[in-house]
Amino acid sequence: MQNYGVIMAGGIGSRFWPMSRTEYPKQFHDVLGMGKSLIQMTFERLTKICPAENILVVTNELYFDLVKKQLPLIDEKRILLEPCMRNTAPCIAYANFKIAAECENANIIVAPSDHLILNESEFVDTIQIAFDQAETAGSLVTLGIKPSRPDTGYGYIEFEKEGARNTRSVKDVIQFREKPDVATAEEFLGEGNYFWNSGIFIWTLRDIQKAFQKDLRDVYEAFSQGTAKYNTPEEKTFIESMYPNCSNISIDYGIMEKSDAVQVILSDFGWSDLGTWGSLYTHIDKDVNDNAIVGKNVLMYDSQDNMVKITTDKLVVLQGLQDYIVVETEAAFMVVKKSDEQKIKSIVNDLKESDRKEFT
């Protein structure tokens, strides 16, 4: 009953345009065509670790209605609304103070809302170990994912070289490394003590509050001004006036990279951040021509290796396409070479600065 879950759901996922849009971002979509959105899958996963009533969602105020609709089991008080985007540190601090107002001895798991986890029971077992470790050792625990390829789209966690590297081992973290270039990523894999940074964190409320006091004191102070206001009618006004002045900083940069009490659990539960169309492609069943197709009415001719995601009932006929991303939504359709998918972000930026802003 002291386990709390914090789902971070404030992102926009512009690399997943045109499916992911400012008004309806990725985490609220049934990206995999499984009948559930990513945030719904995240919520269900966390209910295996925490009581449903102990799960909080931190999101942009734009998405209040979406969260209410998709997660009807969550009480409105558990939906924390950011008046603006301020990265993960303020988001986590807000959740900490909300939890502190009702349970000083809480254990907390913080998880993004839009990741994929295939092996749920392994995930649950890993989190159990993480909670134990956080409680007994007082460390800030993160999950490092065993890398399957020299991916340049992920950050890496370097951990102590000595000792076993079995799944579920707990290791001391040496340092966090930003997204590497290909050569560096290959070197990381060769070394063996670099795992992917999952962005999932486990700690006790006490320890993470201490860490904020030490390393992000301004953020801590700002939120502590409202201690008497959390879970009262004054909370909203307080947050709206304070939040925009908060430092725009990630938890990785603000705390994890500075603290010397950080540990990593070596994890292997079929994880992806689903950060790009290409990463989605690798996680979806393929047809005989290696096309990954999510959609009701898609016909492929002479086509291989494509990622196709159709959210409408429209009939889609594709012929002679190799290695493309094809996406259709109510508002837009896009065909982009899979090898050029990093251009999607700049296309969306172009749109934002044009008179077609409403499509982003």
Next chain:
Amino acid sequence: MQNYGVIMAGGIGSRFWPMSRTEYPKQFHDVLGMGKSLIQMTFERLTKICPAENILVVTNELYFDLVKKQLPLIDEKRILLEPCMRNTAPCIAYANFKIAAECENANIIVAPSDHLILNESEFVDTIQIAFDQAETAGSLVTLGIKPSRPDTGYGYIEFEKEGARNTRSVKDVIQFREKPDVATAEEFLGEGNYFWNSGIFIWTLRDIQKAFQKDLRDVYEAFSQGTAKYNTPEEKTFIESMYPNCSNISIDYGIMEKSDAVQVILSDFGWSDLGTWGSLYTHIDKDVNDNAIVGKNVLMYDSQDNMVKITTDKLVVLQGLQDYIVVETEAAFMVVKKSDEQKIKSIVNDLKESDRKEFT
């Protein structure tokens, strides 16, 4: 006042799928993005040759409402409804008998509803010559289009080798030739006395009736049974019972290839039958990368030589495409290699035989 126009508008244009569908075929679309459908442009063109009240449209009964809506100037009596598809000879015979009921000395131009003609004044001048020739020589006149390339998608008209081959020359026809293979088409162009068969015909009512009596006697007899009924309330019932029993035969095959009174006028007025997406591509203005784009909200990146036709307001982003046809309608979207566009017809046939028939 004796000039009559007959617009043939019963086709489905399945090579133009998904824009052209059984319930809304090509001739009713603004294919070129000019604010007018092809049949509207055809009608306007013919009003420069015939009084508007002398223009008849022969179409399938499915399209009655479409014709009424798109050509509000045409009286309902002038819309001839085929209860089923029976190719061009019965369609023309029907129009002949309708015209005969009110003007025995009519001159007639028969034209498809879905062709493109760029140089309208040259067209009008050519038709004037054709009417004169039909009246004075009593011949069945067709227009041969000066070929600009060895197109294998058109039929050819072989005409007398001797004499000048200037535009507007009148020549005796030797024979009609079906769509050739590439080698034959190249040979035709080398010879110089093979022009494209436009499917546009000019004749007097008297001569075309005589030709039917001689070469398609059964069709003539069938329609003459109704002589007392045309333009009366009994016409509809008569046509509905008779038409399905008519021979399914083209005017080219049934009459033009048999008659020895056939002449061709060498024509050059920027004509295309717009039979395929590829032929549309050649007639639309291109951007700097040779993309032909018809649509409101199309953004192209790293793309060349594509034919893009978007009939919705959707935002369309295309990246890394070379030489494709991209079409989006309310019901479907299609991406097909331009070099494989002949496959569209078989894709549509596949659909017709599947549980997705409603998309054709």
